[in-house]
Amino acid sequence: MTNKRHLTRRQQFRIDKIQSERSERAQRKQAKTQLALEGGELGEEQSGRVIAHFGQAMEVEAADGQMVRCHLRANLPPLVTGDKVIWRQAASGGVVVACQRRSSELCRPDNSGRLRPLAANIDQLIIVFAPLPTPHANLLDRYLVAAEQAGIAPLLLLNKADLPEAGMLAPMLSLYRSLKFPLLEVSARAGQGMDALQKVLADKASVFVGQSGVGKSSLVNRLLPDAGRAIGELSGTAGKGTHKTSSARLFHLPSGGDLIDSPGIREFDLAHVSRAAVEAGFIEFRERLGQCRFRDCKHQTEPGCALLAALAEGHISEQRMHSYRQIVAGLRA
Numbered sequence: 225m226t227n228k229r230h231l232t233r234r235q236q237f238r239i240d241k242i243q244s245e246r247s248e249r250a251q252r253k254q255a256k257t258q259l260a261l262e263g264g265e266l267g268e269e270q271s272g273r274v275i276a277h278f279g280q281a282m283e284v285e286a287a288d289g290q291m292v293r294c295h296l297r298a299n300l301p302p303l304v305t306g307d308k309v310i311w312r313q314a315a316s317g318g319v320v321v322a323c324q325r326r327s328s329e330l331c332r333p334d335n336s337g338r339l340r341p342l343a344a345n346i347d348q349l350i351i352v353f354a355p356l357p358t359p360h361a362n363l364l365d366r367y368l369v370a371a372e373q374a375g376i377a378p379l380l381l382l383n384k385a386d387l388p389e390a391g392m393l394a395p396m397l398s399l400y401r402s403l404k405f406p407l408l409e410v411s412a413r414a415g416q417g418m419d420a421l422q423k424v425l426a427d428k429a430s431v432f433v434g435q436s437g438v439g440k441s442s443l444v445n446r447l448l449p450d451a452g453r454a455i456g457e458l459s460g461t462a463g464k465g466t467h468k469t470s471s472a473r474l475f476h477l478p479s480g481g482d483l484i485d486s487p488g489i490r491e492f493d494l495a496h497v498s499r500a501a502v503e504a505g506f507i508e509f510r511e512r513l514g515q516c517r518f519r520d521c522k523h524q525t526e527p528g529c530a531l532l533a534a535l536a537e538g539h540i541s542e543q544r545m546h547s548y549r550q551i552v553a554g555l556r557a
């Protein structure tokens with residue numbers, strides 16, 4: 225028995241030794257590869273912003289405006305467009321050595337349902353809608369909840385104000401105005417209201433979201449006449465060009481401010497959220513939450529419900545209550 229245990233211990237010792245040698249060899253190899261990648265010597269630490277990314281490689285804009293193709297130091301988590309980073313010059317390109325805390329993130333679940341960030345440090349979510357295709361108030365409310373959840377200020381943007389059907393949206397506009405959401409009316413086609421839009425975009429990083437066909441591309445093209453050219457340049461620097469369409473890119477607007485844009489971001493939708501987050505996203509509910517008779521009130525038919533009382537008194541609109549119920553009914557949790 226004793227013998228056997230001794231043997232086992234000795235065997236274990238040998239196994240441990242082999243494993244530790246293997247792991248040391250792997251670490252040395254990784255350090256060597258990293259050093260080779262970085263070209264040995266690294267320059268001073270500098271601040272920068274991720275303008276676009278392609279897996280482990282990214283385009284970083286340095287403080288002086290120069291664009292540097294960087295790769296990510298091995299121990300860092302993946303970065304996204306909009307990230308504020310510290311990078312160092314290497315023999316060829318640069319190395320991102322640290323990432324600053326994000327002030328906000330737009331996330332979307334991946335195929336396995338895990339939330340993945342699409343872009344970071346966004347100040348403003350511009351929710352575009354139009355008279356045609358007919359807007360679904362429910363969709364606007366979903367975006368407003370998503371903005372609230374991400375801690376990003378929303379701006380409602382009615383495009384195609386040139387269409388005669390725009391008049392029919394007056395009740396909807398007045399509802400959102402009464403809730404104190406900022407709202408602008410523009411026409412990308414007629415160029416109407418573009419000055420006011422440029423003003424709210426200045427000094428901020430914004431993202432356009434909204435239903436297909438509302439005119440997001442038209443708006444972006446008007447604000448950024450040479451965006452197509454910039455995207456062309458991006459695929460050139462990406463080398464392989466395989467990631468060029470999926471990754472978001474940060475554009476500097478000639479009129480001031482930044483726009484983070486990609487087809488994926490434009491179709492951004494409400495990710496997995498809790499009922500509490502949805503409730504918090506309906507700003508007119510806020511002061512009434514916690515005032516229902518039952519703590520777990522679902523605000524459906526319960527007696528003593530503060531939201532139902534506010535609905536009856538006209539302080540909460542039927543349409544918003546309907547939206548709320550639809551959103552909550554669609555939650556997976």
Ligand SMILES: Nc1nc2c(ncn2[C@@H]2O[C@H](COP(=O)(O)OP(=O)(O)OP(=O)(O)O)[C@@H](O)[C@H]2O)c(=O)[nH]1
Binds near residue numbers: 410443490
């Ligand atoms: N009348 C009018 N039509 C517009 C305006 N802006 C865009 N459109 C038209 O609306 C249609 C859709 O515009 P897009 O810019 O492709 O819309 P989008 O939101 O980018 O659509 P997706 O790419 O499908 O997400 C096009 O036929 C545009 O010409 C506008 O201000 N007024």
Ligand SMILES: [Zn+2]
Binds near residue numbers: 516528529531
């Ligand atoms: Zn209630």
